[in-house]
Amino acid sequence: MADAPRLIVDIPAVEEAAKLLYIRALKILPDDVKAGFARLDRGESDATARTILATMIENIAVAERTENLLCQDTGIPIYNVAIGRNVEVDGVALKAAIGRGVARATREHPLRSSVVHPITRKNNHDSSGRFVPVINIDFIDEPGVLRLEMIPKGSGSENGSFLKMLIPADGIDAVKAFVIDRVIEAGGKVCPPTIVGVGVGGTSDLCMHLAKVAATRALGTVCGDPEGAKLEGELSRAVNSLGIGPQGLGGDSTAFAVHVETAATHITMNPVAVNIQCHSARRATATFTALGVEVGF
Amino acid sequence: MTHHDFTMPISDAQVRALRAGDTVTLDGTLFGIRDATQIAMFDRGRTTRFDLRGHAVIHTAPNVRKVPPAEHNLHPAGYAPVCIGTTTSDRMERFTRPLMAQYGVRLVIGKGGLRQGSLDAFRDLGGAYLAIIGGTAALETTWIEQIEDVDLDDLNPESLWKFRVKGFGPLLVGMDSHGGSLYSAVQKTAADRRAAALASIGVKA
Numbered sequence: 001m002a003d004a005p006r007l008i009v010d011i012p013a014v015e016e017a018a019k020l021l022y023i024r025a026l027k028i029l030p031d032d033v034k035a036g037f038a039r040l041d042r043g044e045s046d047a048t049a050r051t052i053l054a055t056m057i058e059n060i061a062v063a064e065r066t067e068n069l070l071c072q073d074t075g076i077p078i079y080n081v082a083i084g085r086n087v088e089v090d091g092v093a094l095k096a097a098i099g100r101g102v103a104r105a106t107r108e109h110p111l112r113s114s115v116v117h118p119i120t121r122k123n124n125h126d127s128s129g130r131f132v133p134v135i136n137i138d139f140i141d142e143p144g145v146l147r148l149e150m151i152p153k154g155s156g157s158e159n160g161s162f163l164k165m166l167i168p169a170d171g172i173d174a175v176k177a178f179v180i181d182r183v184i185e186a187g188g189k190v191c192p193p194t195i196v197g198v199g200v201g202g203t204s205d206l207c208m209h210l211a212k213v214a215a216t217r218a219l220g221t222v223c224g225d226p227e228g229a230k231l232e233g234e235l236s237r238a239v240n241s242l243g244i245g246p247q248g249l250g251g252d253s254t255a256f257a258v259h260v261e262t263a264a265t266h267i268t269m270n271p272v273a274v275n276i277q278c279h280s281a282r283r284a285t286a287t288f289t290a291l292g293v294e295v296g297f
Numbered sequence: 298m299t300h301h302d303f304t305m306p307i308s309d310a311q312v313r314a315l316r317a318g319d320t321v322t323l324d325g326t327l328f329g330i331r332d333a334t335q336i337a338m339f340d341r342g343r344t345t346r347f348d349l350r351g352h353a354v355i356h357t358a359p360n361v362r363k364v365p366p367a368e369h370n371l372h373p374a375g376y377a378p379v380c381i382g383t384t385t386s387d388r389m390e391r392f393t394r395p396l397m398a399q400y401g402v403r404l405v406i407g408k409g410g411l412r413q414g415s416l417d418a419f420r421d422l423g424g425a426y427l428a429i430i431g432g433t434a435a436l437e438t439t440w441i442e443q444i445e446d447v448d449l450d451d452l453n454p455e456s457l458w459k460f461r462v463k464g465f466g467p468l469l470v471g472m473d474s475h476g477g478s479l480y481s482a483v484q485k486t487a488a489d490r491r492a493a494a495l496a497s498i499g500v501k502a
Contacts, residue, residue, distance in 0.1 A: 055436065059436040066439070071434050072383070110361075112361075154432075176500050181491075184487045189409040243486040244483060249471070250486070278432055
């Protein structure tokens, strides 16, 4: 690795990026989500649903034109940090810098702080608190790269989160039925059309994390496990045959897609988790290399 | 399907003319209310100085900007709107009836619909639920003229907000005072289609 690109991470640049990404994610939807809207709009047979989709598409344009937030819900800020090889970074300082970036975005834009203490319900008005922003750290093979992905996870769809510790005798059929039944139960509350994230396997906490990874993955991406990918295709067709439609007011466009992530599990276990992403499927990414910082989705 | 233009507040007769599937556009006053606001009002005995009789409330907690006193002629409550949209109504289901019975509210605006208890309250007391499209707040903010006043502001951002709106809509009548609910109809459709959906992916219902 002697000649491979190296990176020494500049902590003030991380703080700036954390601030910028939060605001950018709230204002500009990724191209894959815009394309998802166009695809649903072409296939929708219900007149009310078509009107609703048209309004959502108009809102995306209004948000960009007026440089305003797409949705009033600033969400719970989540940062996914991917650290490549040959990267030197003070991890403690990096986490603190992300926290400062979130607080500054909230005060300086300003944004609604949607974060409170879980027991006292006190709002610090900086979108932060104990363990929030949520920071997930992982490692990637690319040399000299650090990637920072920001996801403002809206609460209406986050409340559409479900875990069931099924058992082996329930089989994959119970996993499929669980997903269909939770989509019916969630109805319009999760702001459809949605990305339905499904975790299959792992431990209880890993299963729920897989569902979140699935729900926040770009549209058009496919599960790396061929068995999971097969399930994605089946469940995507099935949820869109239920007639729930945009906003739960009827139609074909219940979900952009069902995304599945899998993990190995125990011989006694068959866990399934559902985490839903609303139609405002917001995310933004900054890629740090020795050449500088590049912002995208 | 009829379109109704309302200048708030409205009468019992006006709200009972609404049928599920109609559309409505509002002008004048609109109140913003949310979880913490209603927990304070109905569980903790807090009261508001605002007169909500005949009015509409929207389930919201807006993004606002505090303005200096020099701008209070434009923004009398001390806040300029940044981004104002709606939130999921279902969490506030149990507050519909007391909002109507104790405060005289006529219209509830939100997303995702309310339940049978609210439908009963709309029938008994003369009210309706108007669906606004969740996640389209950039557009909805252009319908807000001003934040006129604010009460219970220690709950910020879940204060009780008084907005002045112009051309706020079209909103879809999701639930009416005659037992009509678009949400119940869709839920019934989904329940009816469940077995076929499961069968299509090899699952016996």
